Amino acid sequence: MPTEDLPETFHVTTDEQLRAVSNLTRHRIMAVLRFEPATITQIAERVGLAKGSSSYHVRLLERAGLVKVVRTRKVRGVIERYYAMAARSIELPDPGEGGPDVLMRHAVADLEASPADGVRHVRMAHLRLTEEQFAELGARLHALADEYRKLSDPALPDASLVFALFHPAWREQTEGGAE
Structure with a gap:
């Protein structure tokens, strides 16, 4: 099945689905299947697992x-x-207050496992934005990710893009400039 025939989004709604995507090994298997189908043997070789x-x-x-x-x-x-x-992207439910964000945990694990001598672009920026600026930046980040996903070629090496735009828990304490 070519990737253009896939539904755009799979919404994780059940506990079974959430448990399935919460495992780092399964996350890496899904990354192998992101652009092209593979057999169990091919998946095992690419992820470094026994068949x-x-x-x-x-x-x-x-x-x-x-x-x-x-x-x-x-x-x-x-x-x-x-x-x-089963779809081009997977949408997870909001983890809720205090809940771990499984995508970020997996992204950090993948970053830590990437070759130390490889090219990486990692940056964290603390911003102060209006709600309109916050919404605009979120939309621009999504559009940029979608634009580059359309350019993806299965023959090229994998690259992962992860972003998180959020209001930290301490936001209420610093609004209005009080520090």
């Missing part, structure tokens, strides 16, 4: 509806299944 572990995690993702079989073929008497993402 049995890879199969276990893919079955959990499939049961949760996050990945699906898009093609099969018979190889030496065995049916080989190709898995792909």
Whole structure:
């Protein structure tokens, strides 16, 4: 199934789905399937897992509806299944007050696991914005991510873009310039 045939967004709504995406190994498997279908063997090689572990995690993702079989073929008497993402993007529910944001945890883990001598662009900026500026910046970041996602080529190396625009918990204490 080409990625252009995928639904735009998969909304995580059940506990089973949330548990499936909350695991770092499954997060990395979904990253492998982001642009093109792959077999259990291909997934295992790319993620660095044993085939049995890879199969276990893919079955959990499939049961949760996050990945699906898009093609099969018979190889030496065995049916080989190709898995792909069920949608172009996954939308998680708001973690709620005090709840960990699973995407940020996975992004930090992936950043920490990336080659230390590789090119990275990491930046944190503390801003003071009006609500209108805050909304505009959020929309621009989403549009920029969408623009570059459309340019993505499965033949090129992976690159991850993660952003978080939020009001910190201490915001109310500093509004109006009081520090």
